[in-house]
Structure formats: structure tokens, C-alpha cells
Amino acid sequence: MTEQQPIAVLGGGSFGTALANLMAENGHSVRLWMRDPEQARIIRVERQNPRYLKGVKVHEKVEPVTDLHQTISDCELIFVALPSSALRAALAPVAGLLDGRMLVSTTKGIEASGFKLMSQIIEEIAPQARIGVISGPNLAREVAEHALTATVVASHDEALCRAVQAALHGRTFRVYASADRFGVELGGALKNVYAIMAGMAAALGMGENTRSMLITRALAEMTRFAVKLGANPMTFLGLAGVGDLIVTCTSPKSRNFQVGHALGEGLSLEQAVARLGEVAEGVNTIKVLKCRAEELQVYMPLVAGLHAILFEGRTLDQVIAVLMRGEPKTDVDFISTDGF
Ligand SMILES: NC(=O)C1=CN([C@@H]2O[C@H](COP(=O)(O)OP(=O)(O)OC[C@H]3O[C@@H](n4cnc5c(N)ncnc54)[C@H](O)[C@@H]3O)[C@@H](O)[C@H]2O)C=CC1
């Protein structure tokens, strides 16, 4: 990648905008692609993204654009910050342009059909593309407001990792590298589900012991699942595992936490999602995950419990009773031999 070449960010939501700003502050020209010309016009004129990141100044080196073909043709390094529900449909029509480009997914979701992570979808659409992901405790607003933050770029392609580090590393943002693309991406997708539960617990006034138990058992549960899929459990001890789990399960800025909070206040799932008006990936992930855990026969009581509340008409009290009365288990069971 040449110094002068612009970098693309696909998706003009909160995270896309925050990443675009970081790279612009590092001196790069950034093309921020969005589908809505009116949104692009507003950002161009007002130099802020009022719908998704109100009050944050959009850097002058960030150019809002709507021509996807042109954007991809002009850029070798491309970040994909689209919701998981939109990624395949957005990239498939431009598949022919992606060969040899560096495509870095920031999207923390799972496609229902085939349980595919976003980088796997990109690989399917563009087998000749160079593929990576970034994931970590990266609340968009905090990134945009320069809270000291770290993320992980994961890819087998070391040059891609270095290019991402060079683009994003800055005064307030550190980028660690990993070769475990699958583990890093899986951690980011799974933690959203537990953030919904944490939001519910917060709304119901549950205490710190409860939150700590939830986060720790969530880590055990998601690690057990990852091990079954052949992933490296150690990755979950890093920023993209426990790091992201902590931030999303403790921060009211997390949209998944907010959905859970709204449910705890008594709103229906539809009302909670409508009130949010942004993406909360955990809502779709819970369905996919419950199904896959059953297929693989992985014990995931928290996932089963949340699914029962959201989609099977159980009350929170019923689910809590089942969870607390479950047979006694071993702590840290995912690495001991008697845990399954
Ligand atoms: N916001 C955050 O703090 C972080 C978000 N992420 C992940 O990044 C992904 C994107 O999230 P956000 O930027 O937060 O979402 P958002 O809800 O703020 O924005 C989503 C953007 O995608 C656009 N979009 C939706 N459907 C589209 C389509 N079919 N074609 C083109 N554009 C479309 C929307 O218009 C909007 O601009 C999610 O998977 C999320 O989990 C990752 C790290 C942090």
C-alpha cells in the first residue's frame, strides 16, 4: 500500500465513523462508504454523523462516498464495518473487484445459514482477497472520543496485520496482532449475547456478585463452545475475549447491554430493538448460537436461558431458578477433563 493511497471504510455507522476518524488523524485519506446519499451529504456539510455519533467532529480527511465500485477500485486496504445482516449482500455484487485487496472485518456477528463468521463469508465471496478481522473492547463512542483503547488485528497474513497496525496505531489507540483469526472473531460475536443478559441484570438491580458471576460463567461457556469448534481457548483470555466481554457486559454504552436493560425494564424484544435504532448483533446471534450449541451438544445454560426468555415465553424468574438449581459443576471446566 502506498502512502498516498486512500483507505476505505465500508459502513457509515458509529464504528465505521470512529475508525475512519482515527486513520484520518493518523494522516491517511479515508473514503467512508455508505449507501445513503443524504447521510453522506449531511456528513460532508456538517462534518459530523448526527444519527450515529452525534457531537463527534468528522475529520476533514474523511470523505463520505456512495460509489462502492469506485471506493474499492481506489483502495487496497478496506475495513468492513457493516452489520452482519448486510455484509454478504453489500459485498457480493463487487466480488470481482476484491481479489488481492486487504479486507478487514470489524463486524461482530454470525450468519445463521452455516454458522459463518464474517471473514468466512468474505472468503467465500472473494477467495483471492487478503482477509483479516479486528476485534476487542472498542465501544465506538469511546474510540471516537479518544479514550485509551486497544484492539486486536487477526490474520494469517502478517503483512496485512502490519498494514492495519500502521493505519490505526496512534496516540490513543493500540493494535495488537494475532494469528488466530477464528478465535478473535468468534469472541467478538459471542460476547454480545452475554451483554444482553448483563443489561437485564442491571435493570433488575442485581448486584456486583451477580454481574461478576455472569461474566465469568459467560467466559467459561463461550470458551467451552469455542473449544468444541477447535478454536484456541487462550485467545479468549485476550482483548478480543475477556476484554470485550467485560466492556460489553458492564457498559451502558453497549447497544447489546441497552437491549437487555430495556427487556429488564419490561419492554418486549421488538420494542427494545426499535428504541435502540442501531445494531445489536446479540439478538440474532442468540438464535444461531442456541441452535449450534444443541447440534454440537455443548452445555450452554446461559444461552439456553436467554433464548427461553426471548423466544420461548419463559419468565426471568423461571430461568434464574433453573440456572441456580442446576447440578453442581466444576469451575474452569473447559480446560479440566471432567467438565463436560
Ligand atoms: N459500535 C461499536 O461500538 C462497535 C461495533 N462493532 C461492530 O461493527 C458492526 C457495525 O456496527 P456499528 O457501526 O456500530 O452499527 P450502526 O448501527 O452504528 O451502523 C450501521 C451502519 O450500517 C449501515 N447499513 C445497514 N444496512 C446496510 C446495507 N445493507 N448496506 C449498507 N449499509 C448498511 C447503516 O445505514 C449504518 O450506517 C457491528 O457488527 C458491530 O458489532 C465493532 C466494534 C465496536
Ligand SMILES: O=C(CO)COP(=O)(O)O
Ligand atoms: O463490540 C462492542 C464493543 O467492543 C460494541 O458493543 P455493542 O455492539 O453492544 O455496542
